[in-house]
Amino acid sequence: MIYLDYQSTTPLAPEARDAMLRWLDGPDGSAFGNPHSQHKMGRQAKAAIELARDRVAALLPPGGRVIFTGNACEALNLAIRGSGSGGSVSVSAIEHAAVYDTAKALGQAHILNVSKDGQCNTAQDVPDDCRLIAVMQVNNEIGTIQPTIDWHRKAKENNALFLVDAVQAYGKIEITHADMIAISAHKFHGPKGIGALWVRDGVDLDPQITGGLQEGARSGTLSPALVAGMGAAAHLAKQQRAADADHIDALWNRARDLFSEWEMNGSEDARWRGNLNIRRDGLDVNRLMSECRDVMFSAGSACASGTGKTSHVLKAIGLSDAQAKSSIRVGFGRYTTMEQLEQGADAINAAAKDQGL
Structure with a gap:
């Protein structure tokens, strides 16, 4: 099988897997302690979590704290719901459903329009009662x-907080200006089931999951294995960021040649080059995916697949x-080889040709 769906999830880095294994020992091991216990095993697990916290924070701005969550959806909900109850929340028209639908569910959503190239510029007003603006760093569907x-x-300027969904950006591009930043480990070669919310110093959040408040604004026993895996993936991303970018640039340039007869969705310049969202008018995508069952690519966001709904991102542009x-959407990254990209593109193009396109 050829995997070209890096925006959906990324392969687990071997380094992250190794970091996790120690904390999965059974009753004969010594590393399965509760990180919130005060005995030796608990303190060892706690130390592993704090090391991972430092590693995750190393790719985020100074002057803030990292709160571990179960995933980025939880982190975004904590940011939106926990930062206040009054006023409106301005979100770009191409936000992930975790932001878009949460703001709507609260009855506070004000939608910011985007241009045809998929960018949300500041030449538009926000409501006078705006308490929070949410604009993602890199779009998950079109990569802008x-x-x-x-x-x-x-x-x-509007006395509002600023939230960045950096799920597709973390470990790839620098993230600097924000009050809150949400990330997810499995998007940068870490394990699934663990995410984080970075919160600038001075910003207080109301907990959305009550209980032990082990993370201050979030309750629940942390998994040392998942947290350690996330920390190792973050550490590796920092070390390999330049090499990863060079590799992805080479894949992008080749992909543009391989798919030269397709139309691109979104800006070609202002985008993360590991994301190629393209179209052929008249294409039956379901048939295409059926005929290319050994090539893993996407007909849209994995989070919305199966709903039958038209992508709100593509409609917004x-x-x-x-x-x-x-x-x-064709996505590639660190572990994609040039041969895999070429073989995948050949299969997709051949199947499109069979449709007369």
Whole structure:
């Protein structure tokens, strides 16, 4: 099988797996302690978690704290729900459902429009009662990089907090200006089931999961194995960021040649190059995926697949329902080889040709 769906999830780094194994010992081992216990085994597990916390924080701005969560959806909910109850929440029209739907569920959503290239610029007003602005760093469907520094400035001018969904950006590009930043380990070669919310010093959050408040604003016993795996993946991402970027640039350049007859969705320049969202008008994507069952790519966001709904991201940049439904997303990264990309593209192009396209 050929894996070209890096925006959905990434392969677990061997270094992250190794870091996790120690904390999965059974009753004959010595590393299965509760990190919130005061005895020796508990303190050892706690030390592993604090090392991981430092490693995760190393790729985030100074002057904040890292709160471990079960995933990025939880982190985003904690940020939106925990930062206040009054006022409106301004979110870009291409936010992940964890932001978009949460703001709507609270009855506080104000939608910020985006241009045809998939960027949300600051030449638009926010409501007078805006308490929070949420603009993601890199879009998960079309890969466009957002002007988050400008949006942070806009938030401060309006006395609002600024939240960045950095799930697709963490470990790849620098993240600087924010009050809160949400990340997910399995998007940068860590394990599934663990995420984090970075919170700037001075920002207080109301807990959304009550109980022991082990993480201050979040309750629940942490998994030393998952946290250690996330920390190892973060440490590796920091070490390999330049090499990863060079590798992805090479794959991107080749992919643009291989898919030269397809139309691109979103900006070609202001985007993370590991994400290629393209379309062929009239394409039957379900048939394409059936005929390319050994090539793992996406017909859209994995979080919304199976709903039958047209991508709100592709509609926000002006695509018709038909154009959106004839689009695919090809994602690649650290462990993708040039041969895999070429073989996958050949299979996709051949299947599209069989449809007369």
